[in-house]
Amino acid sequence: MKVGVVTFPGSLDDRDAARAVRAVGIEAVALWHGDADLHGVDAVILPGGFSYGDYLRCGAISRFAPVMTTIMARAKEGMPLLGICNGFQILCESHLLPGALTRNHELHFLCRDQKLRIENNTSAWTSAFDAGQEIVIPLKNGEGSYQCDDATLESLEGEGQVVARYVGADPNGSRNLIAGITNAKRNIVGLMPHPEHAIDSLTGPTADGLPFFTSILTQMVGA
Amino acid sequence: MTELTGPTNTTKVVVDVMLKPEILDPQGQAVSAALPRLGFNFASSVRQGKRFEIEVEGEVTVEKLAEITKAAETLLANPVIETFVVKVEN
Numbered sequence: 243m244k245v246g247v248v249t250f251p252g253s254l255d256d257r258d259a260a261r262a263v264r265a266v267g268i269e270a271v272a273l274w275h276g277d278a279d280l281h282g283v284d285a286v287i288l289p290g291g292f293s294y295g296d297y298l299r300c301g302a303i304s305r306f307a308p309v310m311t312t313i314m315a316r317a318k319e320g321m322p323l324l325g326i327c328n329g330f331q332i333l334c335e336s337h338l339l340p341g342a343l344t345r346n347h348e349l350h351f352l353c354r355d356q357k358l359r360i361e362n363n364t365s366a367w368t369s370a371f372d373a374g375q376e377i378v379i380p381l382k383n384g385e386g387s388y389q390c391d392d393a394t395l396e397s398l399e400g401e402g403q404v405v406a407r408y409v410g411a412d413p414n415g416s417r418n419l420i421a422g423i424t425n426a427k428r429n430i431v432g433l434m435p436h437p438e439h440a441i442d443s444l445t446g447p448t449a450d451g452l453p454f455f456t457s458i459l460t461q462m463v464g465a
Numbered sequence: 466m467t468e469l470t471g472p473t474n475t476t477k478v479v480v481d482v483m484l485k486p487e488i489l490d491p492q493g494q495a496v497s498a499a500l501p502r503l504g505f506n507f508a509s510s511v512r513q514g515k516r517f518e519i520e521v522e523g524e525v526t527v528e529k530l531a532e533i534t535k536a537a538e539t540l541l542a543n544p545v546i547e548t549f550v551v552k553v554e555n
Binding site (some may be wrong): 298299302303306334335337340341342344345346347348349387389390391415 | 484487488489491492495540541543545546
């Protein structure tokens, strides 16, 4: 059982993501943006950072990296795929998830411990949570405002595809306080906050991020 | 004088990209708020976009224009949140 973590030029959180994967007993495999081979992994994480310097739009150039061609094809077949922060932006630019992430409404780069509510515990990456469970994990981004048109928003809410929502004051202007969404098949999840930075009390504010990774372990053992 | 680079025979194509009207533009709002602080009181709103200037070899044929438009909707703009206009400059 292996989970791949992609490194793009400018990725920042690939090592923490790999560490979080290993923390639940899964082998982490480093994947390179220029290599279309997924090296036999069962799931993939697109980590946070500033891939390709966030030039043009966040995630716009990464989406055309050779590794993404294979990831997009496999994800459409049902391979579990988690995009965190910049990874979420890449998933939206790839049109694997609807909508887009734009500049925070107050323009500041945010870095804080953020309370979230898990709205959907039926996705590949959130099954280890209780529905409605509240967690605290770090949020750090400049362009984390989730935007989509009214029809998409209605569909996401109606189909239960909102995975996590910000609790308390609106941090970045996201529609309906959306912090994360999933696709109809529930195998692809995009999340703006960082569960990989909250897997133990030594290095994170909480260990609340860990269930994202135990969820995928359960998913793969059960499959 | 010897011509070193040969005659330039390129045409400029401009792609203007704007956020859709319904998408929040905090950068435009920040500019809009800064103007009156500098004594400029003419603006009721400001929206900020991107401009791409592309030099194309030779004439811009209908086929080339179609290719540029395809590139604009694939890479230069994100049609989920942005609109774009392609213009050939004389």
